[in-house]
Amino acid sequence: MTADQISRDVLRMLPGIIEVLSRSGRREGALASVVDLILDATGADACFLHRWDADERRLRMIAASHPYDALVGRIELAEGEGVAGWVAKHRLPVVIARDKWSDPRYKYIPELGGDRYTSMVSLPAASGRGRLMGVLNLHTVDEREFSGDDLEFLTATAALVGAHLEAEELIEATLAKEAELEALVQSTLAAQEMERRRVATEIHDGVTQLVVAALYRLRAAQALVGTEHDAAGELKTAIRLLEDAEQESRRAIRRLRPPVLDDLGLVAALRELAQEASETLEVEVRAPRRLDLDATVELVLYRVAQEALRNVAKHAQADRVAISLDVDEDEVRMAVVDDGRGFDVAEAFAVREGASYGMAGMRERVEMVGGTFRVASEPGKGARIDVRIPR
Numbered sequence: 253m254t255a256d257q258i259s260r261d262v263l264r265m266l267p268g269i270i271e272v273l274s275r276s277g278r279r280e281g282a283l284a285s286v287v288d289l290i291l292d293a294t295g296a297d298a299c300f301l302h303r304w305d306a307d308e309r310r311l312r313m314i315a316a317s318h319p320y321d322a323l324v325g326r327i328e329l330a331e332g333e334g335v336a337g338w339v340a341k342h343r344l345p346v347v348i349a350r351d352k353w354s355d356p357r358y359k360y361i362p363e364l365g366g367d368r369y370t371s372m373v374s375l376p377a378a379s380g381r382g383r384l385m386g387v388l389n390l391h392t393v394d395e396r397e398f399s400g401d402d403l404e405f406l407t408a409t410a411a412l413v414g415a416h417l418e419a420e421e422l423i424e425a426t427l428a429k430e431a432e433l434e435a436l437v438q439s440t441l442a443a444q445e446m447e448r449r450r451v452a453t454e455i456h457d458g459v460t461q462l463v464v465a466a467l468y469r470l471r472a473a474q475a476l477v478g479t480e481h482d483a484a485g486e487l488k489t490a491i492r493l494l495e496d497a498e499q500e501s502r503r504a505i506r507r508l509r510p511p512v513l514d515d516l517g518l519v520a521a522l523r524e525l526a527q528e529a530s531e532t533l534e535v536e537v538r539a540p541r542r543l544d545l546d547a548t549v550e551l552v553l554y555r556v557a558q559e560a561l562r563n564v565a566k567h568a569q570a571d572r573v574a575i576s577l578d579v580d581e582d583e584v585r586m587a588v589v590d591d592g593r594g595f596d597v598a599e600a601f602a603v604r605e606g607a608s609y610g611m612a613g614m615r616e617r618v619e620m621v622g623g624t625f626r627v628a629s630e631p632g633k634g635a636r637i638d639v640r641i642p643r
Contacts, residue, residue: 283315283413290390290409291317294402298369298391301377302329302336303417304384311336311387323363334359335374336387343384345375345407349397371396373403377410379418386417437620441548460501467494503528510554518543518550522557522575529561533570539577545584549641552621553577553586556614560588560637563610568592568635581643588637594629601627 287299298320302311313327329337335346338357349371352358360366369391377386388410398406474487513521519539526535543550557575564570570592578585600611614637615625623641 282416284321286409286413287315287317290388290406293405294390295392296390297393298365300327300336300364300389300391301386301413302327302340302389303386304340306384311340314386320364327361327363329359334361335372336389339374339376339387340384343376343378345373345403347373347398347403350395369393371398373398373406375403375406375410377414377417379414380411381418383414383418385414385421388413438548440620441551441617455501455504460498463494463498463501467491467498470494513550513554518545518554519577521550521554522577525554525558525561526575529565529573532565533561534572535561536572536574537576538574540579543577543579543584545579545643549584549621549643552617552623552641553584553639555617556586556625556637556639557588559610559614564588564590564592564635567595570634579643583640583642586637586639589634591634594631594633594635596631597627597629600629 283301287301290296290299299317300313300320301315303314304311309331311329311331313324315321316324329340331337332341335348335352335355335357337359339346346357348355348358352366352370352372353360358366371392371394372389374387374389376384377388379385388406390406470487470491474484474491477483477487510521510524512524519537519541522537522539526537529535545553561573564573568590570590573588573590576587576589597611601615611627618625618639618641621641623639626638627635628638629635
């Protein structure tokens with residue numbers, strides 16, 4: 253192969269290598285394709301790619317040309333061991349055109365068929381930031397003087413491989429962080445719900461039971477004094493107040509932890525919210541019969557709808573609210589639309605001392621599960637909340 257041919261192959265193969273390495277998918281598959289492209293470009297007979305483990309100071313084979321591809325993951329070299337280990341230690345290329353057996357850096361590895369090959373070149377694969385990511389080895393059966401064009405092509409290829417390996421490392425680190433974040437989100441939401449359940453239990457077992465007991469006593473007193481006693485009116489008023497307190501405590505318990513969400517799912521829980529709000533609002537719920545959503549996502553959507561209805565009832569002076577749910581294979585979407593007086597969106601998101609978190613709290617819950625939370629409103633034109641959460 254002439255120098256002119258090598259130069260043409262440099263121009264022809266490097267774009268192909270860039271394309272292969274830029275594809276998504278398994279790293280091993282991409283690197284195996286790169287190994288084949290290197291052999292096609294250089295006319296060499298064997299190619300090995302080792303990844304550098306900076307923590308263990310070792311090289312591990314991650315790609316190889318046929319028939320050595322079966323050894324991927326099984327060949328390791330310590331720093332300084334063999335030619336590749338020497339390259340890893342010194343970060344310098346090595347070219348051995350002949351008599352490699354006399355080179356003190358060479359180590360014979362029977363599985364890699366070193367006795368079949370005469371000449372070799374070994375280059376460090378570094379990232380753009382100069383981090384060593386691996387070592388690229390090339391072997392030929394016939395004796396060969398690797399030309400400047402050979403080394404130019406292999407150096408460029410090694411740099412691309414190094415950048416690819418670093419990118420994959422960063423992706424893996426990001427995925428690991430995302431998994432940690434997801435676990436944190438799950439535990440945070442679980443802790444919040446556990447606290448809500450604890451408070452609901454305390455209200456039920458404490459305040460509600462005391463209110464019920466007081467009602468029994470007052471009704472008994474009412475029966476004893478009759479309707480003509482001076483205290484009859486006060487007793488009647490006290491009984492009515494305690495009955496209202498009992499109903500309010502039971503509503504608070506349902507808001508803290510609705511049993512219907514666990515038992516019948518999100519749609520039924522939203523319909524229960526609509527029913528509870530029907531005293532002051534006309535609430536319509538539009539949703540498919542089956543949602544098949546993750547329990548955490550159902551919980552987030554429920555809490556957003558719950559808080560939105562509470563805000564509408566308290567502030568919006570609305571007559572009607574529509575809650576709609578839509579699901580496809582990629583995401584779940586929920587919209588809460590009211591016909592109230594509207595509000596200033598920026599002010600609604602401002603958390604002031606002593607104020608509830610409201611909109612900011614809803615947005616935080618949605619973003620914790622990777623979703624988006626949008627609010628649109630103008631004074632006098634109602635409001636719309638849109639939630640999108642990936643499945």
